[in-house]
Amino acid sequence: MRTPRCPPPPTPAPGSGEEATSINEQGGGGATGSALAALEVLTVKGRAPKTGYDREQFGPRWADVDRNGCDTRNDILARDLQAETFDPDTQNCVVLTGILDDPYTATEIHFQRGQDTSEAVQIDHVVDLSDAWQKGAQHLDETTRTAFANDPLNLLAVDGPTNAQKGDGDAATWLPANRSFRCDYIARQIAVKARYHLWVTAAEKDAMARVLTDCPDQVLPTDETAATAYQVDTTAPQSPTLEPAPRFPAAEPPAPAPAPEPLAPALAPAPAPQAPVQGGTDPQFTSCAKAKAAGHGPYTAGIDPEYHWYGDGDNDGINCE
Template identity: 60%
Template sequence: MSAPFDPYRPLDPSTLDPLRPGHAPRSTTGMVTLAVVGGLGALLALVGALTSGAGGALVALGLTLLVLGLGSVLVGRSGWALLASRRLGGGVLAAGLVLLVVGGNLLPTPEPVPAAALTAPSPSATPTSTAAPTTPVDPVVALVAGASDGSALAALGTLEVKGRAPRTGYDRDVFGQAWADVDRNGCDTRNDVLARDLTAATVKPGTQGCLVLSGTLADPYTATTIAFVRGEGTSEAVQVDHVVALSDAWQKGAQGWDLTTRTAFANDPLNLLATDGPTNAAKGDGDAATWLPPSRAFRCAYVARQVSVKARYGLWVTDAERVAVAGVLSGCADEAVVTDAVALGEGAAHQQAAREADARAVAAQRSATTTRAPAPAPTTQAAPVRTTPAAAPVAPPAAAPGGVYYKSCTEARAAGAAPVRRGQPGYSSRLDRDGDGIGCE
């Protein structure tokens, strides 16, 4: 049986409740923790004072008290911080808030940054130009600006750039007679070009070296070799191409020319090349923006010749054409303009030799006629007088098979019948000047 409680008996420390506040001695660990927290608070206050003055120190101290008070309110007590109740912790929390507000008001206000300073370059940055923005440089203009004198690129820069005019009114006849003898050498332009561009060419005797019968073409468009033989079904293997097509010229300035200028343009050797027939047909009237030779090795020379022709005659180019030509010439900037396309080749030499041989034969015939001895005088018997009958009227050319007759190649082309071949309706020898069996070619 336990002894009765004596209120006057001394207390035994071992019977005290360690959880009741105020009865247990403060532990060493709590003192250390309080010292660490206090030291951190003091350090924060020092840093705040150095960086922001008194306001920074008060803010740091307020944050420290705020943490201590908040911890005491949540836990109930913080013996290590000398806070024995929630009420005391709330007071510490309120003091921390007050210090935060006061310190925040004491913090220095940052000066507003001028708008100009926001865009100003840093001292280490490379200074930039303040000039007004310029229009981007046209790459073609930049390419032409660096071109050397006499080059096709430099000539391209002289051509006017405009849109394509309507094709209305175009017809082959607006460029005069096809393959006219504009140089008055006795040969039509087609045979002149064949003689210039073919090698091992042969010409028909008695034609003053004009009619080319055969030869070999090193075709620039396809980089192939083509055997040319004049005749029905074979002549078309080699055609003479207008490098700047007549229709293209019509839409880019030729409409304003007179007939003499158009005829000269259509027969200018600078604008003519003997080429593979099917390839020429595929080209049609395309310019450099829509057609280039299959042989890439010839494209620089091809567009240089187009530029040369357009510069000579004042034709313009479209913007797409200008870009296409510049794109080709960018890989061969030193490609020169073409100024002389009539230099004699092997074929032309054959033509010239045949012409000279024909001239010698005619001269010899005339010489024999003038040196012939006069006929002996008649004897006493007078020669009978002969009456020369009147010349019979010349009948018009017989109508071709089928009853079709064309007065000229112009009429045949207007009817859509050109070229007219031997044996076809409308063919006659007067339409076939070179006698190859193909009229109005």
Template identity: 60%
Template structure:
């Protein structure tokens, strides 16, 4: 993914200030939301604040092979998320490989996007980017925990590829979905993942999270996903 261009932080913070969010669902599929009203905002306020650590040493491979079958259902994680988030599904060779589906709508852009296997119109996005996680605690984890984060359905969502590529490894302070109606659910998702895995946030990131979630005080906190440690077969670094 391309890095963010200069000026993005200012644009995002302006959008946070100007856009009010009502209580949102997760849109097309996504993790289940449970808990009492205000859970997302309360969780955001509880996150540990530290400075961003250097990106030194980060590599996608430090989070394991892409789309590992950590839940042992014989389907890779990418296809699991496509099956969860797409409609009008078609398969190739059984019920694992999704060959066709429709994001209706794509949560990031708000438009409908058609998925056809072999074409990159749909991405599976890490809601908390792996390089962002690396700089906020994951660098110090056991490999099995990094593999768990990379394949946790709580941290994954099918989205429009072109919109997603503008995100890079941005956090809430530097990037929000253009679809304003999804921002509360998106930020709640980032909070949920960071809380579940014990990742910290920067001061600017926490302020941005609280600003968004203050506009939707009844936003629930997504829950569920996989355990925070991958099965034993993935423990080798």
């Protein structure tokens, strides 16, 4: 890997007049010492409105601030990737391929420049531009904001989808899945905010302090350390970048109600009891006289079916009397 190209540290212009106390100020407006000590010096305030924010407020995208002929994106790719190849027609400025040990996910990403492949590796602003705008950068002049957007201290080559997931989140809402990198990540955010006199919210400060409890002696990165790529431990344990809401087993759908048992076929009503036929079965004689002579009758209407076989001369409902 060739010697990385990175812009020199910028010197911030005065901000809004609310200058944060610097810690062991050094040449580039940076701070040295422990990250915890630097965190205690940062101003704590609420977010300012996002009104007026635009990417152009931070100067041209990936400007060549160090005037080495290469834009900042390619400078950072050259710093953070290994086994890079370069386009010779650009005086070895444009990175064509390389291997990234991603600090956010501790995975190895093979980068290849191209319309459909370049976004696999993106350059992240560790302190996002929108977050900076809401925490003091809107009071900086354009030259200082351009320096902020191109400062190697604030830039990392990282996994593209993870960078998109981060958005403009601060430490209270987003942390790298690679737990072994979190202390470095928070220390870098603090160093950037100290350099540009940006503030933190109370929730952001609390989140930073929680991370640093695991590494109380974590030191701030300097321009020297920012000029070299991080050594990423790809065997480090991972954790979600955001704490997901608790997951509960999906409720099993209720068992379908048993199909109603088919109703028993309706039974024909039992025939009304009929009076016994007197004298046995009537073979339908030709007249009541013959029926009576054979020992049959009398028959009652509505009770004895034999009633209809014979006439009822007096219409009293009884025949063959």
